[in-house]
Amino acid sequence: MSTARPLASVTLPDGQTVRAVVLDRRQEVDGSYWYTLELVLISKVDRFGQPRAEPQPVIWQAPYPVVQPIAGEDYSTVTVRIAPTAVQVWLVEERHSATGTVHVLHRPNCAQPTGRSERVGLEDAAALLGHDDAVPCTVCRPDAGLRGLI
Template structure:
């Protein structure tokens, strides 16, 4: 299965080797260049958790993201990694667009617009300029983050003569 086959996916697949030797298929959310020159990959796997649905306990999908070093990640043939968002340590974007990992039965927007320093981003993220952030915010499948609430700051940035 490729990321193109996964209608709810947001990134390419990679095989991750865990410390106990198990290999898991994970979706790549982003990569990051650290201060020491090493690269790390944020990946997500879907595990199960229990949920009380109308008084009945059920197992439901639960996405879990974690950071893995490149030595633990093996590319999957046929996957395109060229669009994986890339960040650098110490570099904070002004605006981020998060593409949320969709779980069957989960409701809510697919895209969330955040301030660049927001700590609540969980899915893959893309650094964007104010114009692009505003365009995304106008989409029917998008919303602003309820934590950092970037809309007012974004409007101010768009009205200033020097939008970053």
């Protein structure tokens, strides 16, 4: 078997919960996250005219919060995709302190900016992260999103 993929807890419409394999995660245009999941079920397969019970993978998508992490699972290997139109602009917030000005880069739907912020495009956002006076927001993690777009 190849590298093990992490499991997540999924709440079904009737309230039951199952554990499913997380294949990837996608941020949609509205900022919501949808997970691609796999669950292996037993299904009837006809082999040479005889019915047999065999494992069959079911792949589907479900949103957060229907999908919840499981403590102890390592999700660092899960691919995070961003819808192409989900990030057209990024926010750069200026934070002033006694030691100087820091520019904090945020995703456009982040609720963390409290100071003056400016909208910038993809190239400017990526370039900003290379500057000494710029840091990514620790809540919305724009650096992770930029890696998937550049």
